Amino acid sequence: MPGSPNVLDLVHRSCTDVAAAHAEHVKIDDAAVSALAAELLQEREDVRAAVRGLPLPIKFSSLEQELTLLALYHLLDFGSGYDPLLTKTSGGRDARETLLFGLIGLHLGGTRMDHHKLKSFTMYDLYTTFNIEATQEVAVMPGVTMTKPGPLQPHAKALLTAINESGAALEEAGAKSPGELLLSLAEGLKKAGRTTAGAFVEELIDSLPGFRDSVLYDGRTLTLHRRAQNLAADLAIVYGGRDDRFAFSDVDQLAADSGATTIAVLRAKGVLQLSEELASTIDEGSELPAGPHERALRAAAVAACDRVVAAAAAQAAGSAEAAGPAAAAAGEEGEESGAAAGAGAAAAGAAAEAGKEGAGTGAGSTGPAPFRAVDVGAFLAFLTEEGRPLHGKITRHVTRDVTGY
Known part of the structure; x- marks a missing residue:
């Protein structure tokens, strides 16, 4: 809201503070x-293109319908701690794949995901849509079984709560669907001259509480809002070029994804150094309870990606400064070194162009950066996809019963 602290500033600041306070167990190297910054600079074009929205091979009858599916995907994008269980019971799909498969099925089946449907969504609907079985049959004596809660019931209940509560919130806001709400929020911000990702995230978490993602850490508030920020990034980068309501001017202020995949890749790259006890818990596949260690991992992921962006900006600027004098000196040596002079000028131009492409995150960057924190987070996830360098080579921590990721 106008006059209140910028929510994105709160994200970066609180993550930096918590990461520093928990450095004994989660250290940023x-x-x-x-x-990593140098590595990503070599891949800067791919890094900048990493935020791709939802790769949906389907057609929509309207922008509202398309945004409804996008909003529901991000709203329900949690439960990664249940991936080991889901891959055994949901056709080999993890939480994200299960979610996307179900939403596509709803769309192709002609189900209108308005507030009436969301409010009345049932556990049976959840099972038929996402193939998540909340109960299991347990033998109590020969030939007799009893239905009892299954290991996926907490996840199923969390999904159902998010769906039902969002339906009620949409009705209260006077919006018939999630897509209509997004369009309404964006239109209102445009009229108020506040077409920014920060303002959009603030309005979104106020309108749909299911998107809220802030927790207590040692008496302070750790602000993350991962899913709301990821939605804002998709809207800006995928739709902003053709709809100025989503042309947010501060995409560079969005934080990197703070989920388990980002954390695992940063650890694989040596950026996050964990205490022996914490590393052992994760590597053994044991559950990491929601609490200080788990929250510190998320905070450190955001803070580390901010540092990567700042380091890349510094390296790009340094390359430009070094290339300029080198090119001039090479030019003075005469025709024999003309090729070297041309190469130096080209390097300087490339570095300068990289500096113009984006701004740093507000978490310590002093100049323009070749890419943004949200790009870094998306690219790190891209590296784990099938056929990519880190596919099957990272270890995600397992934390259940949280709706942040």
């Missing part, structure tokens, strides 16, 4: 940050 500056040398690895610099190395």
Whole structure:
């Protein structure tokens, strides 16, 4: 809201503070940050293109319908801690794949996901849509079984609560669907001259509480709002070019994804160094309870990606400064070194262009950066996809009963 602290500033600031307070167990390695920044600079075009929205091979009858599916995907994008269980019971799909498969099925089946449907969504609907079985049959004596809660019941209940409560919130807001709400929020912000990702995230978490993602850490509030920020990034980068209501001017202020995949990749890259106890818990596949260690991991992921962006900006600027004098000196040496001079000028131009492409995150960056924190988070996830360098080579931590990721 106008006059209140910018929610994105709160995200970066609180994550930096918590990461510093928990450095004994989760440390950010500056040398690895610099190395990752240099690596990503070599892939800067792919990094900038990493935010792709939902790769849906289907057609929509309206923008509202398309945004409804996008909003529901991000709203329900949690439960990664249940991936080991889901892959055994949901056709080999993890939480995200299960979610996407179900939403596509709803769309192709002609189900209108308005507030009436969301409010009345049942556990049976959840099972038929997402193939998530909340109960299991347990033998109590020969030939006799009893239905009892299954290991996926907490996840199923969390999904159902998010769906039902969002339906009620939409009705209260006077919006017939999630897509209509997004369009209404964006239109209102445009009229108020506040077409920013920060303002959009604030309005979204106020209108749909299911998107809220802030927790207590040692007496302070750790602000994350991962799913709301990811939705804002998709809207800006995928739709902003053709709809100025989503042309947010501060996409560079959005934080990197703070989910388990980002954390695992940063750890694989040596950026996050964990205490022996915490590393052992994760590597053994044991459940990491929601609490200080788990929250510190999320905070450190955001803070580390901010540092990567700042380091990349510094390296790009340094390359430009070094290339300029080198090119001039090469030019003075005469015709024999003309090729070297041309190469130096080209390098300087490339570095300068990289500096113009984006701004840093507001978490310590002092100049323009070749890419943004939200790009870094998306690219790190991209590296784990099938056929990519880190596919099957990272270990995600397992935390259940949280709706942040």
